[in-house]
Structures are given as C-alpha cells and as structure tokens.
Amino acid sequence: MAQCEMCGKEVSSPKTVKIEGAEIDVCDDCSDFGTTVETESSSTTSTKYSTSSSSQSSGGSTSSSSGGSSGGRRRRDMFDEMEELVSDYDERIRKARETEGLSQEELADDLNEKASVIRKLERGDSLPSDDVREKLENKLGISLTESGGDTDEDWSSDSDSAGLTLGDKVRRKSDDS
DSSP: OEEOTTTOOEESSOEEEEETTEEEEEOTTGGGGSEEOOOOOOTTOOOTTOOOGGGSOSSSOOOOOOSSSSOSOOOOOHHHHSEEEOTTHHHHHHHHHHHHTOOHHHHHHHHTSOHHHHHHHHHTSSOOOHHHHHHHHHHHTOOOEEESTTOGGGGOOSOSOOOOOHHHHOOOHHHHO
C-alpha cells in the first residue's frame, strides 16, 4: 500500500493531483486540495521538462540545462552575478567607524539611520539592507560584499570522496529517542 503524500494515510489506490504546481499522490480526502492530473500511457508525449534523446539532433549543438550529464562546468545563473555579504561585515563596520573616529550615534546621524541599526550591525545581530550597506560602504570607504561568481570549485564533482552529505547532517526523530 502507498501513503498519501500530504497526510500520510495508507491508501490502496492514490490519486495524482496537482497542488501548488507539484504533482503528488494523495488520498481521496486530500485530493480536494488540488486538481486531478490525467495521466497518459503514451510514451511519445513530450513535456517541457523532457530530456529524451529524440528531441535533440545528433549532430547539432544545443545548450542543455540538464544537471551533470554534460560533464563540463555547471550552468551559470543569476545568483552567480550577485554579490554576497562578507562573513566579517560586523568587524569591518566597527573597525572602519573607529578608524574614522565616529561614535555609533554619529555614524547613524551621518547615514540618516537609527543608532540601534548600527549597534545591531556591529554585534552581527542583523544583516544590512542593500540601502544601508551602500551607505556604509560609501561613508566608511569599505567593501562589505564579495563576488559570488567564483564558486565553481565548490560545486565540482571530480571525486567521490566529497566528505559530508546532507544525509550525514540530518537528525531524524527516531534517532532522538
């Protein structure tokens, strides 16, 4: 017997429904939360996610977004172009402020922000918004970001001895008791 993917109830014949864009197998009670998906037994139908070899020509070059099958570099996306906040942003802000000889209140006044915002940033209790980050960088002459585009080596899969996986870090409820 299968389980309903929403409530977990044992079901002899689950229904496939689409809920929030995902197709899941559910019981009769949970099927009311989505729209029933009509399954076709024909294997010739092609969806927009199809990666079958019949849809690609053998001699042409197509840009494929299938993960890992090309063996080359991973596909670049919009997150590669984004800059990430440095991990020691709190220390950089505090040191630059002290170098300028400003108190937290004076810096806050210069930036037209509240002093509590500066205190929280210097303690590392909150992350600066883009607007505040830019004000701090301009006023103090520091950089609080680093480019996120040079992380391809973090995602390489050249060796199978990659260390820890997500499964190594997950603690299940049954392990706690």
